[in-house]
Amino acid sequence: MTIKIYGDIYSGNCYKIKLAAAQLQIPHDWVSINILNNETQTDSFLQKNPNGKVPLLELADGTCLSESNAILHYLAEGSSLLPEERLYHAQVLQWLFFEQYSHEPYIATARYIVRYLRRPAEHEERLQQKMTPGYHALDVMEQHLKQHQFFVAERYTIADIGLYAYTHVAHEGGFDLNAYPAIRAWLQRVEQQTGYLSMQAFDQQS
Template structure:
């Protein structure tokens, strides 16, 4: 979103797997000790990816002014948190940090089944319109793209989901699209568990 809007910013890496998210200073920014956190110039902080997206997109084309259209974006942001980040995102993280073998097999299988249901639902919905909340690219697309587009890194094939793959291409074609991906290995402690 920062790139789409051309907003200057500075990125600060926080080694949450070493406990940096549990320091009093960081907990003052985000009481959950997680990343990301957006800290404004005046010192105020906002946590949770979708809250940050909504804040940055307010008053832009990425978050509609019409109450119903805006609510549809929020509907898909909620869906992303429950069905994409918590399912595909977790499975991807476990896979890429060698944690899969440490997870209960029934939980892993439930996540795989959930990922397939999520992708099938997105594929069906994206056969009806070019973007998830309607005709225009919004923060709902940005949020869903982050983990859903990387499902193959969680061992979930995208080949059965043609409409979804076409949507991925539409998102990647957006002006200002940020293709940069940081591997989990950027934090050598990411293979461990959070403190």
């Protein structure tokens, strides 16, 4: 039985899992979930993930794993995308934690308000509150990428996949990347990796 991945391909948290699975050549069934239709709140889905969120990985025996970066870590274990060296492994986790605590809450949320909710007036104040901390996260990334080709060990890892997912669509939330040449060069390097496919390409496949 093939593993299943439940998600919305245009969600960065879901896309990162789809991209990693593709680059690792992991056979899987993609189960498209419409988050705006509350498909993560059905009884059947909540039995799989009581937190009611995607992405969700379902293994062949029915065991489920949630949280995007935990899934990334699980899929990449033993591969070139997750270093075995103790320090490098910890640095991958460091950047994945940064992504979820200092990056995703601002850049992803701003994009959600603009792309998914169509920027309603009642969310404008909330949107503006995301901009300063979002730009701070981009500043941190820019400083690191001025000195490094990738985030860990000078090679492509799931740290790059995790941060790429929402950074490459940050403009959809109103963030301007023109002042971030190191980030823009890094985005191009990610897109040159073997097996890379865009959100749109994955959507066309499904």
